[in-house]
Amino acid sequence: MNNVIEVEHLKKTYGSFTAVDDVSFHVEEGEVFGLLGPNGAGKTTSIECIQALRHSFTGDVSVLGLDPRKDARELRKYIGSQLQESALPNRMKVWEALDLFASFAPNALDWELLLKQWGLAEKRNSSFGGLSGGQQQRLFIALALVNDPKIVFLDEMTQGLDPAARRVAWDLVRAVRDKGKTVVMVTHFMDEAENLCDRLAIVNKGRIVATDSPQGLINSYATQIKVLFSTDEPDLSYLEQIPSVNSVNRYGSHVEILGTGPILPLVAAALVENGITPSDLRVDQPTLEDVFLILTRDVEPAEINQ
Amino acid sequence: MNTLLKMSWVELKLFIREPITMFFTLVLPIMFLFVMGEVFGNSPDNQGGIEVYRGMGAMNVYTPSYIGLVMAAIGLFSIPVHLTSYRERGVLRRLRASSISTWTLFSSQLIVSFVVTSVCSIILVILAFPVYDVITPESIILLIVAFMISTISFTAIGILMGALLPTSRAAQGIGLLLFFLMLMLSGAGPPREVMSDPMKYIGDAMPLTHISILLQDTWLGFGWNWARFGIVAGFGVGATVIAYRFFRWD
Numbered sequence: 001m002n003n004v005i006e007v008e009h010l011k012k013t014y015g016s017f018t019a020v021d022d023v024s025f026h027v028e029e030g031e032v033f034g035l036l037g038p039n040g041a042g043k044t045t046s047i048e049c050i051q052a053l054r055h056s057f058t059g060d061v062s063v064l065g066l067d068p069r070k071d072a073r074e075l076r077k078y079i080g081s082q083l084q085e086s087a088l089p090n091r092m093k094v095w096e097a098l099d100l101f102a103s104f105a106p107n108a109l110d111w112e113l114l115l116k117q118w119g120l121a122e123k124r125n126s127s128f129g130g131l132s133g134g135q136q137q138r139l140f141i142a143l144a145l146v147n148d149p150k151i152v153f154l155d156e157m158t159q160g161l162d163p164a165a166r167r168v169a170w171d172l173v174r175a176v177r178d179k180g181k182t183v184v185m186v187t188h189f190m191d192e193a194e195n196l197c198d199r200l201a202i203v204n205k206g207r208i209v210a211t212d213s214p215q216g217l218i219n220s221y222a223t224q225i226k227v228l229f230s231t232d233e234p235d236l237s238y239l240e241q242i243p244s245v246n247s248v249n250r251y252g253s254h255v256e257i258l259g260t261g262p263i264l265p266l267v268a269a270a271l272v273e274n275g276i277t278p279s280d281l282r283v284d285q286p287t288l289e290d291v292f293l294i295l296t297r298d299v300e301p302a303e304i305n306q
Numbered sequence: 307m308n309t310l311l312k313m314s315w316v317e318l319k320l321f322i323r324e325p326i327t328m329f330f331t332l333v334l335p336i337m338f339l340f341v342m343g344e345v346f347g348n349s350p351d352n353q354g355g356i357e358v359y360r361g362m363g364a365m366n367v368y369t370p371s372y373i374g375l376v377m378a379a380i381g382l383f384s385i386p387v388h389l390t391s392y393r394e395r396g397v398l399r400r401l402r403a404s405s406i407s408t409w410t411l412f413s414s415q416l417i418v419s420f421v422v423t424s425v426c427s428i429i430l431v432i433l434a435f436p437v438y439d440v441i442t443p444e445s446i447i448l449l450i451v452a453f454m455i456s457t458i459s460f461t462a463i464g465i466l467m468g469a470l471l472p473t474s475r476a477a478q479g480i481g482l483l484l485f486f487l488m489l490m491l492s493g494a495g496p497p498r499e500v501m502s503d504p505m506k507y508i509g510d511a512m513p514l515t516h517i518s519i520l521l522q523d524t525w526l527g528f529g530w531n532w533a534r535f536g537i538v539a540g541f542g543v544g545a546t547v548i549a550y551r552f553f554r555w556d
């Protein structure tokens with residue numbers, strides 16, 4: 001595959017503070033690549049260095065074959081940016097903003113269409129300052145797309161959007177991807193990352209601690225499966241004898257069993273054998289959130305080998 | 307080009323929608339015109355034996371000065387406040403993320419300055435001619451040249467302040483302070499002829515002083531003042547170079 005972004009050992013410091021320590025990743029053409037990580041991990045700093053919006057970083061960065069430090073203006077023609085923090089003049093109208101940003105681009109999209117797609121048609125003549133937070137956010141996403149970019153950077157795109165608008169945003173991001181564009185996004189929503197991203201990088205303390213598809217990350221990092229049921233039976237020690245069970249915990253009548261592999265049928269069989277048939281026996285599959293919590297725990301990444 | 311025109315057009319609309327800057331650029335100079343006009347009229351005068359107003363009627367001298375005052379209001383107040391608040395709020399970040407260049411941003415400020423200064427000057431002149439019987443400019447061509455170089459110069463000073471001042475509050479405070487200092491010491495307020503020497507020296511350090519005299523000379527028929535032109539152009543070039551060097555988008 002063709003890599004449109006290649007980042008090797010990106011490092012960015014502010015005075016003596018290291019915001020991004022050592023970040024390396026690549027993004028393939030046509031994929032949706034996500035960055036996930038705790039507040040202050042360095043996600044915004046990383047992608048803004050890549051977009052030529054921050055200076056004096058070190059490392060090798062190539063975006064569409066261009067170096068953001070040398071070819072900033074050329075690069076900006078081919079990328080669209082929705083920034084975590086930015087604003088428009090309060091008295092600027094929605095249509096004026098789209099019209100202006102379209103004029104910056106040689107082959108801009110029809111902004112009237114974007115206005116409709118992002119549900120801003122009836123806000124066309126409203127001032128930016130009079131829009132709700134979510135409406136401002138939608139305008140920023142529309143502005144990121146108006147220059148018909150090859151790569152779109154979305155930094156917490158759905159922050160402030162209502163659930164329906166969030167789904168609309170997802171559909172539109174998929175539509176952008178289906179047109180062959182590449183999307184790089186930062187998000188704090190696990191469902192968004194799982195639904196939209198082909199690959200994810202988990203960032204912690206200025207470093208990437210894992211990169212894989214959402215399912216790949218779950219398979220390799222969140223291997224503990226949880227089986228839950230309730231019973232008042234006092235003795236469950238036989239469950240601990242099952243080889244793939246790691247621990248059995250009781251919280252009142254609630255029982256929580258942690259283990260790896262196909263523990264549900266084994267637990268079920270052992271329970272039936274001992275005359276317990278709980279009606280609420282169920283399994284909790286590990287989620288991306290578990291991966292996130294495991295990989296960003298407050299310990300050094302090297303220490304997290306399960 | 308299309309980009310620059312669009313940017314200028316939007317910036318002009320935003321300028322007009324901003325009541326405070328409209329007050330400083332348009333209303334304040336007109337207020338001065340009428341207040342000073344009512345007090346001093348427009349017949350040659352001398353105060354305590356000193357010849358003032360270059361031997362002319364007060365309003366003949368003040369009218370070109372007030373055109374300079376419009377430029378000063380834009381350059382010292384509206385552009386610095388505008389640019390610093392753009393930076394503070396993240397508008398400049400958003401603009402830079404598109405492929406707009408520093409020169410496009412600067413040039414759009416200049417075009418807005420030209421349009422606003424021209425309109426305000428025409429309004430001032432239309433009011434000054436009939437009410438105070440101000441003389442018609444001696445050389446329209448030279449006046450226009452002086453007007454252009456002065457507008458460019460004050461715009462550059464505005465952009466420089468916008469580049470260097472950290473916050474919009476700082477820009478408001480320093481802008482107002484400089485505006486009123488220049489108003490009082492440049493000859494747009496008390497005539498230079500009655501100023502003490504220290505006042506004159508301070509006034510000589512102020513661009514508005516030289517711009518006023520450059521405009522007056524072409525208007526009143528004293529000819530083209532190369533020395534003042536050099537100083538005004540120097541302010542413009544110097545400010546542009548430093549502004550370009552130090553301008554930050556965030």
Ligand SMILES: Nc1ncnc2c1ncn2[C@@H]1O[C@H](COP(=O)(O)OP(=O)(O)OP(=O)(O)O)[C@@H](O)[C@H]1O
Pocket residue numbers: 014017018019020037038039040041042043044045046084
């Ligand atoms: N301009 C700056 N000056 C000084 N420190 C900065 C600057 N920008 C970012 N930082 C610091 O760098 C670190 C990383 O910030 P960054 O904005 O990249 O985090 P993030 O991963 O995007 O977090 P969030 O999820 O909260 O958006 C933070 O500790 C932040 O305080």
Ligand SMILES: [Mg+2]
Pocket residue numbers: 043044045084155186
């Ligand atoms: Mg961030």
